[in-house]
Amino acid sequence: MNTGLKSTDYHFAGQTKKYTGKVRDVYEFDHALVMVASDRISAFDVVLPEPIPYKGQVLNQIAARFLAATADIVPNWVESVPDPNVTVGKKCDPFKVEMVIRGYLAGHAAREYKAGKRILCGVNLPDGLKENDKLPTPIITPTTKASEGHDEDISREEILKQGIVEESLYIQLEEYTQALFQRGTEMAAERGLILVDTKYEFGLYNGEIILIDEIHTPDSSRYFYADTYADLQAKEEPQRQLSKEFVRQWLISEGFQGKDGQTIPDMSEEKIKSISDRYIELYEKIIGDTFDRVDTSDIYNRIKGNIENSINLQ
Structure with a gap:
């Protein structure tokens, strides 16, 4: 199995705050945000226990493409994309x-x-x-x-x-x-x-x-x-x-809809791989390019280094 990024716990020079969302880890600085798209997956507002390899890269790169393609309609927060899983941008309210x-x-x-x-x-x-x-x-x-x-x-x-x-x-x-x-x-x-x-x-x-x-x-x-x-x-x-509806439907079929007393079903390696494959399929269909599976063997430190380089450049 390829490695999925479940969470990050970085400490950068100038960092003022960290926020952990359902999928993203957000690092705040005085005038900027660094958003790390993890491989966590949520459904029914519940984060599932296992990460999905490449999911964060898929989300981050699709979002970057569409934000650039709609900037003539409304300005957006993006300043740079220093890593396939990372976007750096304006700190908004x-x-x-x-x-x-x-x-x-x-x-x-x-x-x-x-x-x-x-x-x-x-x-x-x-x-x-x-x-x-x-x-x-x-x-x-x-x-x-x-x-x-x-x-x-x-x-x-x-x-x-x-x-x-x-x-x-x-x-x-x-x-x-x-x-x-x-x-x-x-x-x-x-x-x-x-x-x-x-x-x-x-x-x-x-x-x-x-x-x-x-x-x-x-x-x-x-x-x-x-x-x-x-x-x-x-x-x-x-x-x-x-x-992501196919994930919700799988959970519903297993008796889980995020309600009190319900138990998240086990996620086998086969199920994790099938979800990862579906995300990659979606990327290639929407974007029209072959998905470039970046090296995930040391994804945690790769992301950390690229963020540090980006911060230093700014």
């Missing part, structure tokens, strides 16, 4: 919402719809939809950005009522979200894919809205294969997906 946008009734939205809900985050959904049907128009279904535990669905009205984001800024977030989704949809179509749903995170930097974190990766997005979509939908069969 993040908004406490995630802007989720959906073009199809899939995943969480489909599960809510199946349970009888016809209003999702304040947005009305028509009757008669089947799972994975295209929605009449893309809808924004925000979630709160939880420091711990589960993110929660929230409506536009509640965001404004609670003062989480002021109205003028929130309107701009909605406009950016729609424009980014349109660009992502166009880029996916060029690769024979459908961008089903995704999420964007934003922050403020010197008073300006900045796109932060990752975009259009398998952890933040869901893709269908375009060539089989209509046929499978007509037959009411599951869609061929490129997303």
